[in-house]
Amino acid sequence: MKNILSINKQAIYGGLITTTIIALGVFLLGNISGYEAKKLLTSSMQGLNMLCNTIVLASATILALLLTLLGISTGSETKLKETHYKQVLNIAKFDTILFISALVLFQFFNIPITEADNVDVSWYKYIYWATLFSSSVISGMMVATVLMLYGTVSNIIAIVGLKKSDHRLLIDDDEEDDEDKTTKEP
Template identity: 55%
Template sequence: MLKIFKLSNYNKRALIGGIIAAIFTGFGAFALGSISGYEAKELIKSSLSGFIMLCNTIVLASATILALLLTLISVSSGTKTNLNKSHYKHVILIAKIDTIVFVAAMIIFQFFNLPVTESENVPTEWYAYIYYSTLVISSILSGGLISVVLMLFNAVTSIIKVVGLGIEDHPILLKKEDEQENKKNED
């Protein structure tokens, strides 16, 4: 999947940060050891509201980030300096990953909103699998959102350096040679 996206060093670091966060939070959950179906059912009852709240928060955060990306594009296009295509591709990548996290959190939110612990048709041994799946899913969703936020931080930092601080040799700036080639292609 990572080959689909051409990743810069900033993006690689952001994704690695999200993966590390997912592993760290997931490891903490599995350090508890194995539990029986009845114990898992009780743990699900006590932790499901927090899991649903996490999914809801990730949905809201992802939607907000998508809206903020429009502001970032507006600031990027409104500058006097010309930005290269890699900056806009970076923003597209953020939007893609954020949308994936948004859709996944929404689907999982709906799925786990079912009253599983109230059903009498669910075998007791399934509760352990359901409990561990909520832990794994929450770790993955949290890691995904952390990656998106880190990528957004990198994009915003780049814009601040170019627009606010006036750094003239930043990698997101269109080079003079590229500008001349674009003018030739337009003619």
């Protein structure tokens, strides 16, 4: 876990900043009554559904793009360090969590809660805050995922496209010799 945080520090900070900004905007709305929350929930459900739908589609697309990235990584003439593949695996894990979270929220937002007669009006305030908080979290996660993907893609561009021979993710000759020695020893 510590390695994931250290490698993807900028992406995680970007996601946290996004979540904080959105949550701060929600917080500035102030205290609302249950009836106001019910009205706001009714008007915001379509947008929340669209957000979740977009994130589900984007995260599924990102998983498919990671396969392409792996094809480029393994098909290149250069040998990449294990760190690159761990970074791709971390993006896949994070993106899968995002996909599942957005899908669950999408299903939750499709429940016609504002039309239910047996829900006490005071509960709408909590439901409203929970939906806004959860949407800000998945938005931040989406930003973090895209930033992690950007970092990985820019590394591949530098190595494969720009043919940088001194990149930190390339196995140099000394490391290759050490790797050969460990595979030949019984």
